[in-house]
Amino acid sequence: MIIGIFISQNILNTYIQEKRQEILTKSNILSNRIKFYLTNNEILVLDSLLKTLVENYSKEIKARIIIVDKNNIVKSDSNNEFEGSKLYHLEIQKALAGISNSNVYNFKEYGHVMYVAVPIILDDEVVGATFTSVSLNDIYNVVDRINNKIRLISLVSTVLIALMSFIFADFITKPISEMTKAITKMAQGNLGLKVEIKTNDEFKQLANAFNVMSTKLSQVDKQRKDFVANVSHELRTPLSSIKLLSESLLHQEKVDALVYKEFLQDIDSEIDRLNNIIDDLLILVDLDKEKLTLDFKTTYINFLLEKIIARLKPLAENKKISLDYIEREKIQIKVDANKIQQAVINIIHNAIKYTPEGGRVEVKLYTERDYVVIRVKDNGIGIPKESLPQIFDRFYRVDKARSRSTGGTGLGLSIAYQIVSLHQGTIDVESELGKGSTFYIKIPIDLNLA
Ligand SMILES: Nc1ncnc2c1ncn2[C@@H]1O[C@H](COP(=O)(O)OP(=O)(O)OP(=O)(O)O)[C@@H](O)[C@H]1O
Ligand SMILES: [Mg+2]
Structure with missing residues (x-):
């Protein structure tokens, strides 16, 4: 948008500059052609010649042209309005002082207007000035149209960018954030989570791999929990038998030696059982070692x-x-x-x-x-x-x-x-x-x- 405004401002300046140059050139040519008429103002024929010249130029450059003499008296006006009266525009005063100059005004009634004034010089002496007033409305209209187009393009591209970032967010950011959520939950111990990704691309493959991993993890975790539970249970059973047997012996008085022996035999076999379980568990732990080297x-x-x-x-x-x-x-x-x-x-x-x-x-x-x-x-x-x-x-x-x-x-x-x-x-x-x-x-x- 800002670039758009900058561009249109530049275009406007270039157009105005060109117009100014054109009017200045034309005014100088005109001034040169009419410089003799201003001094010999008694001759009527010259007056009408001056009038035709001014009118022709006026038509050519589509501008109002007014010629004043060094006393600010209007010698000719392409609009036939001010002849004989005095005109004191700022630009005319400067021209009569020997300086070509121009200004742009924005009038409520006429819109944008450029005033150009050049001195008419004869034998190194200023004898009058050519004052041209030209409407810039055409130029401003063109630039306005360009401006509108730029605005439209900016609007369309803004909407497009917004739309694209929305789509982008939906296609890329969403699966990533979805995956991140799942991973975070898993890190908190929530194993076996699944992510669902609807797109059909690398994200889908990633999600599938993630889901396989997640299932495996939860299986391993369940196996581990089951194993610990089973081990505890298996160790506890013989232990509680031993506890029961020894307690009943302790709480009885005058136990027969034979009963003692019987109970102790039971305790002994429970200890054997415990030993067997522990031996088996140790073998399993050994076999589970990642870098188990077999003695082939x-x-x-x-x-x-x-x-x-x-x-x-x-x-x-x-x-x-x-x-x-x-x-x-x-x-x-x-x-x-x-x-x-x-x-x-x-x-x-x-x-x-x-x-x-x-x-x-x-x-x-x-x-x-x-x-x-x-x-x-x-x-x-x-x-x-x-x-x-x-x-x-x-x-x-x-x-x-x-x-x-x-x-x-x-x-x-x-x-x-x-x-x-x-x-x-x-x-x-x-x-x-x-x-x-x-x-x-x-x-x-x-x-x-x-
Ligand atoms: N030859 C078989 N005939 C019938 N059932 C069997 C046989 N071999 C194994 N099983 C069944 O498979 C189960 C698992 O066997 P496994 O050897 O792993 O355990 P176990 O014999 O019960 O205990 P241990 O750890 O002392 O070997 C057994 O409990 C039994 O039910
Ligand atoms: Mg067995």
């Missing part, structure tokens, strides 16, 4: 399995379960033998634990494509279909009441799964309720250790 060594899996079977044989015999090992081939692969042993023991242990007396557990070793497979098959109680996806979760047990009597914590399979995963392997399960379960531990033969 070329190992005969068949020998490892023989060792494990020998260790678990007494446990199976206790329940009159036949524990058989079927070996197809001698297989040598790189594993962390201690860890794999732990995983396999957990699974065979389960097979014995969840198979009724007189049952059968069979361990078989074979290769299948790029994998070594350790198959542990039992004809025990089996696992319901709906529980299959969860059995590897920490603390998950199909039947909590039943497991209480068998003393499980629900950590064995998650430890086994973690160990096999660290070997880039998998554990698959097939099970039928009441008929038995089969676990397949698969470890790649050519482990990519990079």
Whole structure:
């Protein structure tokens, strides 16, 4: 807007300057042509000649032209109004003093008018003046029109800029502020928040990535809370049993030595249970370490399995379960033998634990494509279909009441799964309720250790 006003002011000044120059030039030419007429004013013919000249010039430059002599008496007026009378305009006085000059006036009646006066000089002497008055209204109208156009353009561009910044705000600022809000809330512990962004661009991609991250975070957070709750619960159960047992002994008088022994045996087994849970938890913490280095060594899996079977044989015999090992081939692969042993023991242990007396557990070793497979098959109680996806979760047990009597914590399979995963392997399960379960531990033969 300001620039617009500045430009139009400049245009106006240039126009007026040009007009002034034109009138000055024309007035000088006229003055030069009429200088002789002013001195010889007795001759009438000259008077009428002067009149035609003045009229012609007046028409040419569209201005009123008045010629005065050195005594301010009007010799000729293109409007035929002031001839013979005296005229004392400021510009005329200056011209008679020998100075060409001009001024612009704004009259209420006529609008903008420029007065130009130049001296008429004959033989180095001022003999009169040419006074021209020209209307500048045309120029002012043109500049006014330009001004209006500039105003219109400014208005339109202001509206456009406002509109664009509005759109800009909606497309860029809004998604960013939306995202910032979500991040701030998340930082305050409000995990799992989702941002919804309607545009279909990079912001949408960013929002999607954010939402995936947010979901993951809340899942991890929930797992962590569940884990802590589960750990506390599992540790508390044996502890409260111990407390109960020892208190009842303390509050009884004259307790029989046999009762003492019985209670102490119970306390002892609860302590064993506590120890087992803590051992399992420590193993898990160890496996969770980010930079866990496994001690990979070329190992005969068949020998490892023989060792494990020998260790678990007494446990199976206790329940009159036949524990058989079927070996197809001698297989040598790189594993962390201690860890794999732990995983396999957990699974065979389960097979014995969840198979009724007189049952059968069979361990078989074979290769299948790029994998070594350790198959542990039992004809025990089996696992319901709906529980299959969860059995590897920490603390998950199909039947909590039943497991209480068998003393499980629900950590064995998650430890086994973690160990096999660290070997880039998998554990698959097939099970039928009441008929038995089969676990397949698969470890790649050519482990990519990079
Ligand atoms: N061979 C199996 N037959 C039937 N159910 C099984 C078998 N193996 C595992 N399960 C089910 O899966 C659950 C999880 O097994 P997991 O070994 O993780 O825990 P657990 O045996 O209960 O306790 P622990 O931590 O002492 O091993 C068990 O509670 C059991 O319900
Ligand atoms: Mg177990």
